[in-house]
Amino acid sequence: MxxxxxxxxxxxxxxxxxxxxxxxxxxxxxxxxxxxxxxxxxxxxxxxxxGHRSTIIGVTGTPGAGKSSLLAATTREMLRLDPEATIAVVAVDPSSQVTKGALLGDRTRMRTSVEETRLFFRSQASVTALGGLAPPTYLVVRALTTLYDYVLVETVGIGQSEADIKYLADTVYLVMSPGGGDDVQMIKAGIVEIPDAFVINKADTPGASAAYYQLRGALWLARPFDADRVAVLLTSARRGDGITELAQAMLDHRNEAQPPDHLAERAKHFFAEWVRDEWGRQGAQVLEPDPTMAGRCDPATNFGAAQAAFTRAMQRHLAGAESGSGGEQIPR
Ligand SMILES: Nc1nc2c(ncn2[C@@H]2O[C@H](COP(=O)(O)OP(=O)(O)OP(=O)(O)O)[C@@H](O)[C@H]2O)c(=O)[nH]1
Ligand SMILES: [Mg+2]
CATH class of the missing domain: 1.20.5 (Single alpha-helices involved in coiled-coils or other helix-helix interfaces)
Known part of the structure; x- marks a missing residue:
């Protein structure tokens, strides 16, 4: 190809x-x-x-908080507010957790006309046992940043993926919904410390303003140094409340847009993730003594070649282990 x-x-x-x-x-x-x-x-x-620049916005949060509905409404509003803006949305579906119906729902909510070249949407199955980003998400996002002004990444926030999205995205929004008991869990897991901004969605349902004050309180406890500067938006994807404000907040990240290869410096992290996902602990043991792959294949510039080289090294390592020779430690 x-x-x-x-x-x-x-x-x-x-x-x-x-x-x-x-x-x-x-x-x-x-x-x-x-x-x-x-x-x-x-x-x-x-x-x-x-001279293209782009910004990556992670949108995470508990299952069913309304991330997909919000993104559908918000991206439409972003395109309306800024007639020049181009947006790609990557939704990482936790395929092990949701029904096919939900998957389909995600796809249909974001349906746009074929002629619309300013908006691209892709739903990606998350097959990783770690519950984080799908292994190829990094490369997909990296490619999309060269084509679009904004790349929005939807992930379900369940521990590990919060940390992962922080590596991938320039800005992270956490979506919560009232009455979900989200706030208490967030503080426990220390997750409230990660996001740059918060969205309390389903403002049309009871408990939204209580959730707002609970979250504000939690922020004062968990991050007193910047609690007053953290944005907390109240939205209703269903009624359209707060969508313009959220769209404008996302558009404003244009000021922090980065040159096309700025994800290259994060390649090492996602390469190590891939090794762990593909080869487990044994892979990590082979990678660890030589994370730079002896300078042969730099995942920052040749991610695919580095994967291929590591795969070959791993196969030799495993064959060596079987024959009792101990195998190779350094990938070549
Ligand atoms: N009342 C109300 N319901 C909403 C709102 N936004 C979304 N929902 C509903 O909440 C449910 C989940 O919405 P999604 O947009 O699929 O939520 P999600 O966070 O993307 O869900 P997952 O991707 O499965 O984690 C759907 O039934 C939506 O119709 C809202 O503002 N108000
Ligand atoms: Mg969704």
Whole structure:
């Protein structure tokens, strides 16, 4: 597969070419590794030449808090407020936890016309046992930052994924809904410390303002140093309350937009995640003595090649362990 050709086609912003590019980024097979690297290299170079910058906004929160409904309403409003803005949404579905109906719901809520090139939506199954981001999310997001001004990533917040989204996103919004008992759990898990801003959704239901004051109180306890500066927005995706404010808050992150390859510096973290996901503890043991892969394959510039190299090293390691020779420690 010709990765650069796919990337060139995706620059049109048309849904199908972008979808094919995203599928390539999600393809973890070694056979597609060089196509992925070529596509990313092309996109980042092309974006650099245009002076393109983008910002990544993570939207996390408890299951059913209304993240998808909010994103559907908010992205529409963002496009209305800023007629130039382009937005990609990646929703990471915890496929092990929700029914197929919910999955389908996520997809239909974000349905837009095929001609709409300013908005792209992708739902991605999260297959990781850790409950965090799907392993290919990093590469997908990295590719999308070269094409869109805003990349919004929806994840379900269950511990580990909060920390993960902090690595991936420039800004993290936590969505809560009243009466869910969310606040108490958040403080316990220390999760309230991670987000940059909070959204209390379902403001049309009882308990929304109580939840607001509970959260404000929790913020004073958990992060007294910046509690008064943290935004807490009240919204109703159903009625449309607070959507303009949320859309404007997200648009304002444009000021912090970054050049196309700014995710490169986070490659090491997500490469280690991939190793753990793909090869478990044994993989981590092989990677640990030589996290730079002896300088041979830098995941920052050649993520796919680094994966392929590590896979080969791992296979040799395992074969060696079986034959009793102890195998190789350093991936080559
Ligand atoms: N009353 C009310 N219900 C809402 C609101 N926003 C979303 N919902 C409902 O809450 C349910 C969950 O909404 P989703 O948007 O799927 O929530 P989510 O956080 O994306 O859910 P998961 O991705 O499954 O974790 C749906 O039945 C929505 O119709 C709101 O503002 N008010
Ligand atoms: Mg959702």
């Amino acid at each position: 010709d990765g650069a050709a796919l990337a060139r086609a995706a620059r049109s912003g048309k849904r199908h070419p972008v979808a094919r590019l995203v599928s390539l980024m999600e393809d973890t097979r070694a056979a597609s590794a060089s196509a992925r690297d070529d596509a990313l290299a092309y996109l980042e170079e092309e974006a650099r030449q245009r």
